[in-house]
Amino acid sequence: MEDKKDILKTVTRLAQAGEWARVIKEYEKLMAMDPGDINLHNSMGEALAKLGECRKAFEHFQIVLNDYQAKGNSSKIMFMYKKIARLDPRKFDLDGKALYEKISKIVNAITCYDSGDADAAITALKEAEKYDKYNSEILIKLGEMCEKKNLIGESIEAYTKAIRVLVEKNKKDEAIIIARKVLEMDKENTDAMAMIADDLISGGHKDKAEEIFKDLLITLAEKEKIAEGREIAKRAMDLDIEYGKQFYAYFLFKENKMDEAKKVLESAYELTTEEKVLLGKIHFKLYEYDRAKAVLMSMDPEVVNQNVEILELIGDSLLKMREYKQAAEYYLKALKIEKHEGRYDEAIIMANKVMNVETENVELHEIMAEIYTRKSMKAKVIDEYTKLSNLYEKHGRIEDAIKIRQVLSKIKMI
DSSP, X not given: OOOHHHHHHHHHHHHHTTOHHHHHHHHHHHHHHOTTOHHHHHHHHHHHHHTTXXXXXXXXXXXXXHHHHHXXXXXXXXXXXHHHHTSOGGGOOHHHHHHHHHHHHHHHHHHHHHHTOHHHHHHHHHHHHHHXXXXXXXXXXXXXXXXXXXXXXXXXXXXXXXXXXXXXXXXXXXXXXXXXXXXXXXXXXXXXXXXXXXXXXXXXXXXXXXXXXXXXXXXXXXXXOHHHHHHHHHHHHHTTOTXXXXXXXXXXXXXXXXXXXXXXXXXXXXXXXXXXXXXXXXXXXXXXXXXXXXXXXXXXXXXXXXXXXXXHHHHHHHHHTTOHHXXXXXXXXXXXXXXXXXXXXXXXXXXXXXXXXXXXXXXXXXXXXXXXXXXTOHHHHHHHHHHHHHXXXXXXXHHHHHHHHHXXXXXXXX
């Protein structure tokens, strides 16, 4: 059996003479000895390309490319892209042609970028991005070219996409560099802020990171950026940031992923008030009304009795459980808060909930008469006073009934 060193000497001699068909035969001997040698596949591809055997050359280059990609070797990937782009793809199969087209677009984009022609580069880079949306190098170069042309919005968009790709690929240091560039242009960019917060934690500044994450998550919730919020909340939770778990469960809840959200909250040793409210909502959405009521009523009564949202949710749970009288009590408490704080339209909506379960509640009609009076809704005031007159009589409150009728007569004359 021939020695590997002797074969390599023969290859060198034949290659210098341009005898590529014989070079390939020698490479085949080497490949029989070591079929996993990436450098050998690369050399075989080059020799086949010399003979115009582009499809076979592509097969070997593809093996090399896959190895570089698996190892994340960016510089060698681009080097291989350039080799593949020089092949003739006419005899490639459909998958091969698709890959060739993608690679050609990327090589063209990098070439335009290297030329310094920003306009041509932007066009080519955008075209390349269509074929490879997860190529951080293309996205960063697109951001640079757009920034050069003062297309700030497009630059931020490209950089932000690059941050997401780099985070996904666990290339934190590169992501932080891009995040700093983004924050120079957009101080409220959520992806960049999250990346900087992540970096602060690594540097031992957890308090500052928590402030950034809190502001960031509140902003995302207010802007209804649910998917983005979920990703950043998950990162915060994984970093053991306060509010991370709560917001992660909240964004899952908003995506209607109730079981996942419940699992996140129920895994905690102790829940905050906000988390208990959210868990109550989740139980309610999952038709677990008794559990929703139990979670909400486990909170401090002082907190419950001052929060319209909690009172209403308890009332809704009781209503579903057909505990109508108790539901009315909680709705009425919520109604009083709405009225006291001057939110009359909200109070009217809450009053309708009381009315659905307890139509003859005297206190309800007294409150509504007052609200309608303040809103100058004469017809409604007359209606409420009429109901009150009848209710006072029914409950033996004759003097109150007489007073109401007197007031009612005056109103009708106005």
